[in-house]
Amino acid sequence: MPGFNHNMETELQQNETMVQPEQTRSRFLNSCNGCRARKVRCIKQRESDVVCINCRKRSEDCRFSRTKVRKARSAKGQSRRQTKNPDAADPVTPLSRAPSSPCARSQPDNLMASPSRRSIVGSSDAEAQFVPSGTGTTYAANQMASTTPVDYPVIMANEQDVSISSLAYFSNSKLIALSRRIGTTQVADLLAKVEAAVKSTTRSPGGVSPYPNNLEKEARSVTLSQQCRLDYIQSYFDQVHPLYPFLDRASFENRARSSRVGDIGSVDPAWCALYHAVLGLGSLYHECGSFDAFSGTAWDIFRVSLDFFPRIVFGQINLATVQAMAAMAIFSVTYEALPIEGVLISEAARIVSHFQITKAEACKTNQEFQRTFWVIYSLESEYCLNTGRSSIIPSHDISCPIPQTNLPFLSGFNWLQCKAKHAQMASDIYQRLFSVKARSSSQALRRREASRCLEELEAWRLSVPESFRYAIM
Structure with a gap:
């Protein structure tokens, strides 16, 4: 490149x-020769200064x-040129x-x-x-x-x-x-x-707010039969769960059957947000989605989860809270919620980082906590690399173990470990190639780092079973 x-x-x-x-x-x-060569922003402390901040720090000559x-050009000259060459491009x-x-x-x-x-x-x-x-x-x-x-x-x-x-x-x-x-x-x-x-x-449509104004009204607007709810949950665990395996299916389905999810006031906010996020994701496989932001049946279901967002952020942090944020972050990568993807993913990452869920001591022996953390970390690392920003969760400060998580159609392959490794590489690649510190390095050094990154990516690709490995065109 x-x-x-x-x-x-x-x-x-x-x-x-x-x-x-x-x-x-x-x-x-407007940019000095040194800053243009380093491809960094040329900033003066005062408009009257003749030396920019970068050159002053490096003790270099600042030349513009x-x-x-x-x-x-005059209109006469332009018309003459257009007459001589009428087929010129716009x-x-x-x-x-x-x-x-x-x-x-x-x-x-x-x-x-x-x-x-x-x-x-x-x-x-x-x-x-x-x-x-x-x-x-x-x-x-x-x-x-x-x-x-x-x-x-x-x-x-x-x-x-x-x-x-x-x-x-x-x-x-x-x-x-x-x-x-x-x-x-x-x-x-x-x-x-x-x-x-x-x-x-x-980008958010003008004049459209994704945040619901009335929780009770939003909950009443979601009129789903018991069979629809069961079908949506089934589709979630068949289609979404294999890629983001952070829920225990048996415990979730048991609680879904026993909870009075229709009574919003008496249900745990974190659990209710998790439940409706799962329903929203599952409904996408029943023609309930939309390519327009903040529209469609799936979005109407998810709005109930979104209403609980402030209560989750400022409430007590437990397993249901972290799982609710993970489910909402997964929904944010769909077309319905793409304008608020950064908000939900970043907030999920902030919660796991602030409450030290990155540490092995915090997760203890609870594998649900461990799986939920690695799902959030993978979402946040890939999002940050795609949008050109550093990760909220520092990869060098993670000691949370990766539990054994196999795909139902590929036994013996730890899918979550493979996904976590890819997320760690994404975070590392940003720091080595696209961070402010990396951009100030020499071109030769950045080329060497890019070559190492390609080698590491190829080694990761080869670690995937051949039947499941993507090919390089």
């Missing part, structure tokens, strides 16, 4: 040198290079500047449906649509009125950070270089389409 990134940036620089603008002016870049910025619009209106989001559909391919001309006006490499992110960060996190793109990377999510690879400069290389803007169109679709799914 680093070699590919270098080639893309080199091509962009070559493309820029080939184009001689009619009128140019120069200005200083100049860049040439094309002035606005500018490639970076996703970070793509319009977010409904009309704008529908444009990629029309572009993708068109059979014609739009070509990129070497001297097109696309350069004017892009911020020069290494300046856009820093300049925006230094402004008093910056965009809010909800406005940030989901699948676009900025020019300085390693990534902002697991989907973020193309920055503005890489996108225009790639478009010129392949001779079409269809990649940009496709990314704009994916960006709009992902944002509509992962």
Whole structure:
């Protein structure tokens, strides 16, 4: 990947040198040469300072290079160029500047449906649509009125950070270089389409609150027959439990039959939240789900669990509490609750970390506690790696044993141990490759670490039974 990134940036620089603008002016870049080389944010303590904080700490010279910025072209010159080359391509619009209106989001559909391919001309006006490499992110960060996190793109990377999510690879400069290389803007169109679709799914809809206003009303709205409840529980243990094996099926089903779950006021809040989260997950396999956030029958069932969320967080911590948070965290990775995935997973991880459930002494000999911890840890580690943040649960401070947990269709294979190992590797990979400390390391060191990570991942893959092992294409 680093070699590919270098080639893309080199091509962009070559493309820029080939184009001689009619009128140019120069200005200083907002990021010094050292910070641009290290790909870190260039920050001054005061606006009048001539040395940034990073260079002061490193006792290095802080130099700001100049860049040439094309002035606005006259309408007469633009019309002359359009007359000479009527087939010139439209500018490639970076996703970070793509319009977010409904009309704008529908444009990629029309572009993708068109059979014609739009070509990129070497001297097109696309350069004017892009911020020069290494300046856009820093300049925006230094402004008093910056965009809010909800406005940030989901699948676009900025020019300085390693990534902002697991989907973020193309920055503005890489996108225009790639478009010129392949001779079409269809990649940009496709990314704009994916960006709009992902944002509509992962961001909370405007004016929609996932939190219920009235618990009694929510509970009464969930009218399920006894047979439906039994079917949903059966589907949960058949489909979900093998992947997240933290519940004891016999004890859960016995309590579900004996408890008066319809009487919300007399039931333990943690148990009621766990029960409805299990029902919600099981109902997904009975055509009760939805691809829209906060909608569908499964979501209506889960809203009862969500209402107990404050009581769980501020209540007494026991096995039912931790299991309820684990079930709610699992439900958060579905389409119905994807906008609140981070809240539920992070809170589950905070609870097990704050109450020292990571320690062997806390779990003692209770295997349900142990299995629940490792399920929460695996969810949180993978979520943090995918979203570019450090884990709440430090992997070096875990002494909780991993109980033997076999898959019903693959006896002799400890599935939970395999899943826990993968989660520990995900947490370790973030620290070694994507953390702030890792980004300040040299490129050669990061390449060596990346090679070691690939070797460890391959060793983990080979430890899985061949019949259950995924293949590398």
